[in-house]
Amino acid sequence: MNKTILRSAYLLVCVLTLVSCGLGEKKTAIEINYSKEQNGILVFDQKDTIKLVGDSTIVFKTTSGAHTFVLNKEKSQKFNIPEKGGLLNLSKKRYVRFSEEYEGENKSELEMMVAAKMKKQFNNEIVVIDSLVYVYKKDSTMVVTDEQIKSALESYEDNKFSSNTMKFYESDIFIAKDWDYGLIDELPERIEIKSTNSYGNFGVTIKTKLIEENLFLLMAMFTPEYFVIKSKEEIMSNSGDKKVDEEKKKNQLEFE
Known part of the structure; x- marks a missing residue:
């Protein structure tokens, strides 16, 4: 097979793969609110690690749907993020x-x-x-x-x-x-x-x-x-x- 045609076909497959992955990974922004009592390490979906220091609110981008988090090696908690996002209320404020x-x-x-x-x-x-x-x-x-x-x-x-x-x-x-x-x-x-x-x-x-x-x-x-x-x-x-x-x-x- 002509190397030019083979290279073009390979590039086309790569582009289609990137586009399809991009469409499936639309990011949704959420706010994470925490106080000093929650300072430490937040593990999001068993892969993203976030260091929490002081009293603050941060923005974190992820996907909509079902998620889990573990705060300072405590019990894992499940929650659902809608497309519009929301607030992960670690500080448990009102x-x-x-x-x-x-x-x-x-x-x-x-x-x-x-x-x-x-x-x-x-x-x-x-x-x-x-x-x-x-x-x-x-x-x-x-x-x-x-x-x-x-x-x-x-x-x-x-x-x-x-x-x-x-x-x-x-x-x-x-x-x-x-x-x-x-x-x-x-x-x-x-x-x-x-x-x-x-x-x-x-x-x-x-x-x-x-x-x-x-x-x-x-x-x-x-x-x-x-x-x-x-x-x-x-x-x-x-x-x-x-x-x-x-x-x-x-x-x-x-x-x-």
Whole structure:
């Protein structure tokens, strides 16, 4: 056989092999969060060794599907990684998905008017942590009544909220990603928004970020103008004063 033809055939086989392997090995990024208690050696899938030092979060690229890890020669643990990735929660902390609104530039007069009104509306931005309900007000002048919180709480417990609202995560060993920005990412100052005149946009979009529970609680504590904290039991038992709710609504209408 002609050596040129043989060499060409060999190269073709190599290329096809590399392409097929590349297609089957699509990488998925996950974050690995750990504290000093987990310092040592993490063995991923019995082949990748990662040295853990201090308190940190690192990014590790692997494939989606079933995986195992061994931390400091302890018992092997199994978990599954979806295509979007997620968080390997070695520190076993709890987290909150926090949401923030972004407005596009060069909005029309109608978009600016609707966006301003939407910002003052209560859009069920709540999260429940233990026995407390945390209500996030994207505008400090917004007035939220106990009646509104109760309605939002009922939807929250029925999982009727969209994927861009606040959410609480327990200390599971792996948390599937359903947020825009992870622990090591920062919420951007601004993002590019494609303006549209369909309801729910009007030059406004929502992005979410995963943050540790303790940081969220500190944020809620030190910015009371943006957070309302209520007892879940008090809200659900209707023990709130309805006259106070009516007065709040009246004051809000006068303000607008």
